[in-house]
Amino acid sequence: MTRIVKSFKVDDSVTFKEKILLWSKSFKTSIYLDSNEYKNREGDIESILAAGVIDKIPFTTENSFKKLDGFISKVNDWIFGFLSYDLKNEIEDLSSKNSTTFKTPNLFFFQPKKIWIIKSHTIEAHYLSEEDILIDWNHINSIQLLNNKVKNKKINFSPQLKRLDYIKKINKILSHIKRGDIYEVNFCMEWIARGKEIDPESVFRKLNKISKSPMSGFFRDKNFFLISSSPERFIKKTGKKIISQPIKGTAKRDPIEKNDLKIRCSLVNDPKERAENIMIVDLVRNDLSKFSVPGSVKVTELCKVYPFKQVNQMISTVESKLDNQKTIIDVLESTFPMGSMTGAPKVEALKIIDDLELSKRGVYSGSIGYIQPNGNFDFNVVIRSLLYDSQKKLLSFHVGSAITSSSIPEYEYDECLLKAKPMISIFD
Numbered sequence: 001m002t003r004i005v006k007s008f009k010v011d012d013s014v015t016f017k018e019k020i021l022l023w024s025k026s027f028k029t030s031i032y033l034d035s036n037e038y039k040n041r042e043g044d045i046e047s048i049l050a051a052g053v054i055d056k057i058p059f060t061t062e063n064s065f066k067k068l069d070g071f072i073s074k075v076n077d078w079i080f081g082f083l084s085y086d087l088k089n090e091i092e093d094l095s096s097k098n099s100t101t102f103k104t105p106n107l108f109f110f111q112p113k114k115i116w117i118i119k120s121h122t123i124e125a126h127y128l129s130e131e132d133i134l135i136d137w138n139h140i141n142s143i144q145l146l147n148n149k150v151k152n153k154k155i156n157f158s159p160q161l162k163r164l165d166y167i168k169k170i171n172k173i174l175s176h177i178k179r180g181d182i183y184e185v186n187f188c189m190e191w192i193a194r195g196k197e198i199d200p201e202s203v204f205r206k207l208n209k210i211s212k213s214p215m216s217g218f219f220r221d222k223n224f225f226l227i228s229s230s231p232e233r234f235i236k237k238t239g240k241k242i243i244s245q246p247i248k249g250t251a252k253r254d255p256i257e258k259n260d261l262k263i264r265c266s267l268v269n270d271p272k273e274r275a276e277n278i279m280i281v282d283l284v285r286n287d288l289s290k291f292s293v294p295g296s297v298k299v300t301e302l303c304k305v306y307p308f309k310q311v312n313q314m315i316s317t318v319e320s321k322l323d324n325q326k327t328i329i330d331v332l333e334s335t336f337p338m339g340s341m342t343g344a345p346k347v348e349a350l351k352i353i354d355d356l357e358l359s360k361r362g363v364y365s366g367s368i369g370y371i372q373p374n375g376n377f378d379f380n381v382v383i384r385s386l387l388y389d390s391q392k393k394l395l396s397f398h399v400g401s402a403i404t405s406s407s408i409p410e411y412e413y414d415e416c417l418l419k420a421k422p423m424i425s426i427f428d
Contacts, residue, residue, distance in 0.1 A: 001373075002076040002128040003115070006133050013046065013118055019143040020049050020116055021201055021218065023136070027051040029110055031080045031368065033380075034202075038186045038214035041307065041379070042236060042243060044119050048370065050080045052113030057081075057105075064090055064106045069329045071109060077373050078126065081109030082219060082226065082382070085365040088337050092347050098360045101190065101396050102387055108221065109371075152198050155250075155395065155427035157191040157420075160335045160358050164414055169356045170409035176352055177405050184279045185343035185352055187412075188400030190359050191420060195393050198427075200225040203386065206426050212309040215380035217368045222393075226363055228385035229422070231308050232315075234338045234367045235331065236378040240322045242288060242331065246280045246340040247381075247400055249273035249314025250415060264305045265313050272406040273314055277303050279404070283339035283346060290334040292320035310422050328375060338381045339363040343402070363387060364398040386423060397423045 010016050017034065024030040026290065030051040036045060056294050064087060088105040089095055114136065115126035125133040161169070166189060173185050204218045204227045211229035219226040233245040251267040254260040267273055281299055288297045301317035322331065342365075343349030364387065369379030386397045399419040401412045 001075065003128060004130050004133065006125045006127070006130060008123040008125070008137060010123055013121055013123070014266050015145070016123065016140070017047055017118060018145055018205065019140050021205070022143055022145070023140045024049060024051045024220075025201060027220075029053045029056070029221045030112075031370075032217065033217045033369070034208065035214045036208065036212045036216060038212070039378075043238065045117055046120060047118040049116045050078065050110075050112035050114070050370070054111040054113055056110035057107045057108060059129070061106050062090065065333055067106060067327075068109060072328065072371060074195050075111045077111050078115055078370060079109045079111050080370045082093045082363055082368040083107050083336055083366045083379070084330070084363050085337055085341070085361040087366070088350055090334065091333055091336065092350065094350055094354065096354050096360055098354065098357060100360045101192065101387060101394065102224065102362050104362050105109060105226065107303070113382065152203055152427055153196075155193045155196050155198075156422060157193045157365070157395075157397070159189060159191050161189040166413050166416075167409040170403055170412055171409065172356060173403045174405070174407065174409075177403070183344045183404065184276060185349045185403045186341050186365075186400050187353065187403050188357060188361065188365070188398045190396055190398050190414065191423075193395040196395050197390070197393055198388060198395065199391075200227060200388055200390070202386075203227055203426055207386070207422065210309060210425065211384065211422055213384065217380060219368055219372065223390045225388040225390065226368065226382065226385060227388065228368065228382055230383050230385060231306075231313055232338075232340065232381040232383060234379040234381045235335055236367070237322065237328070237376050239333065239376070240325055241319045242292065242322055244284050244288065244335065244338075245315055245316045246277070246284055246318070246338065247313050247315050248280050248340055249303070249305070250278040250401075251312045251419065252418060253309070253311060260307065260312070263306065267312055267314060268303060268305045272404065274303050274405065276402040276404055277316055279344050280339045280402075281318060282342045284318045287335040287339065288318060288320045291323055291326040291330045293323050296321035311418065324417050328377065330369060336367070337365055338367070340402075341381060341383070341400075354401070361398060384419065384422065
């Protein structure tokens with residue numbers, strides 16, 4: 001499908017982004033992805049919004065990658081959507097008996113009617129009709145932001161795992177590690193608030209403001225919302241270049257620069273945190289080798305600490321060159337779920353996660369992003385994220401940490417609280 005592309009210039013792209021997010025509220029299905037002008041991002045797309053549905057993949061829990069492959073070929077256009085963590089049960093011989101907070105498909109993608117791409121001070125509209133572009137451009141710019149601010153009420157979340165129960169489960173994981181079953185497991189717990197009404201766009205704006213994460217996203221499909229302030233990239237393809245950027249290693253920020261530098265230095269030299277990161281880097285290298293040109297998989301950045309607004313994070317970058325015989329589906333199927341959200345070895349870690357966690361993760365630990373008609377794509381890891389069902393008035397988020405032989409259960413619990421703080425603070 002050929003889209004009409006029209007460019008505009010704006011002096012204030014930040015204001016335009018707020019307006020376009022409010023404009024998207026009139027659509028039943030939309031997705032907004034924002035890098036928050038993060039200076040170390042890959043590529044030239046600052047933000048992108050897709051709204052309205054031309055076509056979509058029906059609800060799926062089996063043969064999902066085959067359906068996605070067929071959908072890509074059928075529409076030959078931009079598509080946007082998510083991969084749910086439970087897609088793992090189709091990739092590997094796994095099953096999950098845990099409860100489900102949100103009933104979501106294993107993956108969901110749609111072909112949008114309207115796409116807006118923000119590249120610094122240039123705005124691109126990718127539409128099917130030039131007339132519609134000008135109508136929407138004028139509409140978006142006429143939106144008054146001051147009249148659309150919504151104050152969300154205080155909400156108390158209940159952790160589904162109490163501190164003592166959490167510690168018991170971590171000790172079970174440590175027993176698995178001691179026996180040699182696994183080296184590392186990313187263990188998560190869910191926090192839930194029931195009977196609550198929120199304004200999702202307002203919550204996203206607030207979360208995005210306090211976190212300023214480079215892989216943030218807002219997704220809506222009817223009554224289901226994903227509100228994400230993720231700092232982590234799952235996988236990106238540009239031409240034949242593949243890049244994955246696992247995060248492992250977290251420390252608090254300090255408002256005093258000298259103290260913050262000490263924290264970063266301590267994090268980058270912490271043997272436990274480095275071990276966590278390097279284990280996942282090895283896993284990601286192995287995943288990428290399944291579809292890459294032999295010898296092309298390289299670690300271009302190892303255990304580098306990046307400061308974000310709320311926390312310091314240790315990030316590594318793994319790159320490779322895609323084999324000409326391999327497809328988009330080969331890449332996604334070989335790497336999903338992201339190693340930083342599972343553990344190593346991956347399949348055994350997935351089994352232990354299902355055994356010890358109380359609820360299915362759903363879209364959490366999954367990924368949202370887009371695939372272009374030329375085959376390029378970019379996906380995040382869904383962490384630091386809220387899920388909301390406006391019909392059921394149900395709100396939840398997960399937090400987790402990597403458990404290794406060096407883990408101290410009480411400290412891991414404290415790390416989870418640190419990661420939960422931004423989500424909870426939105427509703428204080």
